Amino acid sequence: MVEPGKTAVRRAVGRELKRMRNAKGINLKKAAESTGETGDKALMQVERGRNLPQLADIEPLLSTYGHRDQIPHFQELLRQSDRRRSWKDWWENRFPTDFVPEQSKLLLSCEASAVRLNVYQAQFVPELFHTTGYTEAMARAARPEAGEDEVRLWSRLATGRQEVLDRPDPPEVRCVLDEAVLHRQVGGPDVLREQLDRLAEIAQLPNVDLRILTEESGAHAGTGGSFTRIALLPELPAYPGIVHVRTTVHDVYYEEAEEIGPYDEVFDRLHEQALPADESLALVKESAHRLAAGAD
DSSP states (O other): OOOEEEEEEEHHHHHHHHHHHHHHHHHHHHHHHHTTOOOSHHHHHTTTTTOOOHHHHHHHHHHHHOOOOHHHHHHHHHHHHTTTTOOTTTTTTTTTTTTOOOHHHHHHHHHTEEEEEEEEESSSHHHHHOHHHHHHHHOOOOOOOOOHHHHHHHHHHHHGGGGGSSSSSSSSEEEEEEEEGGTOOOOOHHHHHEEEHHHHHHHHHHTTEEEEEOOGOOSSSSGGGOEEEEEEEETSTTTEEEEEEEOSSSSEESSHHHHHHHHHHHHHHHHHSSSSHHHHHHHHHHHHHHHHHHHH
């Protein structure tokens, strides 16, 4: 059973309710009136992902929107939420209040709530697979002004994110890495070798499908750069999930089906063009062995 994160649930419920309302051409005030409210502020906060709706409001809202078939799914999700006392996202009790960037919280919450993750990385090992040394090297490169305490916090954050792989019901993970990732010596050869060994271990997990897009592949579908596609919340079968893209300035989230669809198509083409899983694992091990031999 997936234990969904607070931020992910609020965002998903709010987005779905707003999508249904807009599709029906109903304004906020009329929708709020169906629940007995005279103003629309409470529903506006729900649609913005800041609060969850009241359980009693689900039936009148979805009836108004013409989606009575979805009532049991929403009600079950809200009942689950009600059963969680002092519900917080996983990082909130572990890190200083202002440490996790606001724009990254949706990614972390959705990642922890995932039932399926599709990851394409063109430059570096995904954070979900990092070793401590690799994370610290990446943190120092991205934040040269950071002190060692902050670097260690970033390392702890990466470790916390990886707990999703240790769940009793871990998500299905499909990952395509550009071959360049295996050769870029983040932190130096020893750090990279340790990271490749870790990558080989993860690739052998039953829920992980890791594939390498080799240099011989030539031109490929991933010209738009790295991205993470997350499917979550089976309680909301119509909710498409998110695509996360990290840019220099800020994190970008795509949450509409028509935006997500092209990323699904790109990932499927990349997955098909990459080496099969067994050959990819062999290439990762070979790269690690080559680094080990160079150190002797």
